[in-house]
Amino acid sequence: MSNAVAAKPQEGKKAQGKPRNYDLGNGINRFSRARMFHKKAIYKFLGKTTPKKVVEKKPVTVEKQIGGEKNGQTRTVLLKKRRSSYPTADLIKKRPSKKCFSQHVRHLRASIVPGTILILLAGPHKGKRVVFMKQLKSGLLLVNGPFLINGCPLRRIHQNYVIATSTKIDMSGVKLPENVNDEYFKRVHEKRAKKEEGDIFAVKKTKYVPSAQRKVDQKLVDSMIVDAIKKSGEKKTMFAYLATMFGLRSSQYPHRMKF
Amino acid sequence: MPFERFVQTGRVAYVSHGSNKGKLVAIVDVIDQNRVLVDGPAAKIPRGQMSLSNLHLTKFRLKFPFTGSTRVVRKAWEAGKIERKWKETVWAQKVAAKEKRAALSDYDRFKLRKAKRVRNALRTEAFYRLKKVAKKSKRPVKPTKK
Numbered sequence: 001m002s003n004a005v006a007a008k009p010q011e012g013k014k015a016q017g018k019p020r021n022y023d024l025g026n027g028i029n030r031f032s033r034a035r036m037f038h039k040k041a042i043y044k045f046l047g048k049t050t051p052k053k054v055v056e057k058k059p060v061t062v063e064k065q066i067g068g069e070k071n072g073q074t075r076t077v078l079l080k081k082r083r084s085s086y087p088t089a090d091l092i093k094k095r096p097s098k099k100c101f102s103q104h105v106r107h108l109r110a111s112i113v114p115g116t117i118l119i120l121l122a123g124p125h126k127g128k129r130v131v132f133m134k135q136l137k138s139g140l141l142l143v144n145g146p147f148l149i150n151g152c153p154l155r156r157i158h159q160n161y162v163i164a165t166s167t168k169i170d171m172s173g174v175k176l177p178e179n180v181n182d183e184y185f186k187r188v189h190e191k192r193a194k195k196e197e198g199d200i201f202a203v204k205k206t207k208y209v210p211s212a213q214r215k216v217d218q219k220l221v222d223s224m225i226v227d228a229i230k231k232s233g234e235k236k237t238m239f240a241y242l243a244t245m246f247g248l249r250s251s252q253y254p255h256r257m258k259f
Numbered sequence: 260m261p262f263e264r265f266v267q268t269g270r271v272a273y274v275s276h277g278s279n280k281g282k283l284v285a286i287v288d289v290i291d292q293n294r295v296l297v298d299g300p301a302a303k304i305p306r307g308q309m310s311l312s313n314l315h316l317t318k319f320r321l322k323f324p325f326t327g328s329t330r331v332v333r334k335a336w337e338a339g340k341i342e343r344k345w346k347e348t349v350w351a352q353k354v355a356a357k358e359k360r361a362a363l364s365d366y367d368r369f370k371l372r373k374a375k376r377v378r379n380a381l382r383t384e385a386f387y388r389l390k391k392v393a394k395k396s397k398r399p400v401k402p403t404k405k
Contacts, residue, residue, distance in 0.1 A: 165364060166366075241369050
């Protein structure tokens with residue numbers, strides 16, 4: 001059906017047909033000149049000529065009578081008036097606007113897919129082996145220890161601070177809660193106290209305490225990952241693996257090693 | 260025992276450097292002090308010159324006339340069963356082990372470490388048990404291999 005629509009001549013455009021003849025690949029055409037003569041039915045048009053259409057020339061100028069003496073009586077005037085003014089300098093062109101961070105194209109290393117075991121290289125949890133969940137809209141990686149095994153909660157990290165291993169957990173049964181996104185991990189800054197209240201230099205120390213929501217989500221995600229590990233049949237070794245910190249011995253060079 | 264591994268026609272050598280690293284070739288002719296004409300029909304190395312600094316000599320030697328053609332070399336190679344003999348050597352096994360170790364992933368290395376720990380614990384325990392027995396009988400007991 002779509003073909004029939006495409007074949008219909010569109011407004012203002014002539015329908016383009018395919019050439020009947022084609023190259024066989026070695027510079028020889030499928031049909032000879034004689035065959036094409038019949039295919040195109042050229043014999044119908046031999047000796048016939050279509051009469052040429054005579055297009056009348058439209059006048060560009062017009063001759064106008066001019067009054068007054070010593071004016072030459074007539075003037076040729078352009079029918080289409082020229083522009084009355086031209087710019088003296090080039091206009092400043094508008095530059096294409098730069099893309100915001102939110103519009104940047106996110107890139108993810110091919111070796112990182114959901115379920116990949118990552119080795120963290122930065123932050124308070126560096127050296128830990130964690131499970132990659134997904135890439136967030138900001139481009140950061142969402143990882144999880146799981147918290148139950150190695151104490152690394154659901155958190156974000158940039159992929160530059162991570163070694164991807166070839167070990168993977170089957171994450172087909174894991175479904176992340178909808179509310180876990182970049183907004184979820186945003187830091188909450190408390191507003192500073194007003195001047196009049198006591199010493200302005202007294203810095204209030206607030207200890208981070210995970211919210212009730214986070215605790216619930218953490219438990220949920222942990223249980224899903226633990227289930228996925230159990231299904232793989234390597235529960236004991238995988239648990240021990242995730243619980244163990246990564247380290248290098250002598251004569252071990254990370255750039256020469258396979259992960 | 261006199262020195263027996265010479266740079267000579269028919270000597271099988273291990274390529275230690277370059278794009279053919281890890282393959283075996285046979286020396287066909289000696290060009291000069293530093294270079295030899297080699298041929299590796301089994302490893303598909305075309306006949307050509309190679310620097311002796313890139314070759315490690317093995318204990319194997321084939322019998323064929325010097326400057327023998329590739330066909331002659333291949334025939335001698337197959338008759339000498341070099342591929343099989345090479346695989347049985349400790350040298351080849353070490354090379355294979357090294358390759359295997361390099362190919363291990365992070366998880367494999369972890370599992371290897373755990374397995375080693377278990378083995379060493381067993382061994383230490385066995386050793387102390389033997390030591391205890393030896394101390395009791397006062398006469399030194401020859402430790403049996405576990």
